[in-house]
């Protein structure tokens with residue numbers, strides 16, 4: 795599907811505010827893909843579709859999580875903000891015919907991250923954090939890190955998310971902790987190779 799068709803499909807699903815966010819994620823993901831040698835077209839498609847189910851009713855998402863074998867059921871015990879990512883991947887696969895697993899994984903893990911993230915997943919996840927409409931404390935620092943080191947930027951972003959949740963007495967989804975640990979290990983390996 796081309797860009798315009800995908801954008802039109804998303805526009806029917808989300809608010810105008812979220813649509814503007816989607817455009818920001820798309821532009822940012824394309825720029826990051828170019829910088830870090832990732833397929834730009836795949837980054838564009840995943841970015842456009844990443845929040846497809848953001849505003850779906852809780853019950854509808856719950857049903858999809860329950861009936862889709864490869865969606866972890868423990869997700870239901872965590873913040874509902876996480877649900878739209880794996881549900882979105884499933885829905886765009888079924889309704890828009892998106893079959894590319896790399897694209898689907900970038901959508902699936904854009905909120906939580908996961909261990910051993912692929913480059914395309916990193917690009918979409920980071921673009922979601924730093925697109926130009928985002929204004930939250932610390933976003934500028936992550937934008938700066940993203941200029942030269944996508945892993946350092948994501949470590950900071952996940953760290954901020956974890957701290958935010960802990961400070962509010964909330965549960966942290968394990969995949970986010972694993973994502974950060976895994977990126978720290980990758981970083982350490984790179985540093986040791988350079989010694």
Ligand SMILES: [Fe+2]
Nearest residue numbers: 844845904905
């Ligand atoms: Fe999202």
Ligand SMILES: [Fe+2]
Nearest residue numbers: 815844845922
């Ligand atoms: Fe988003």
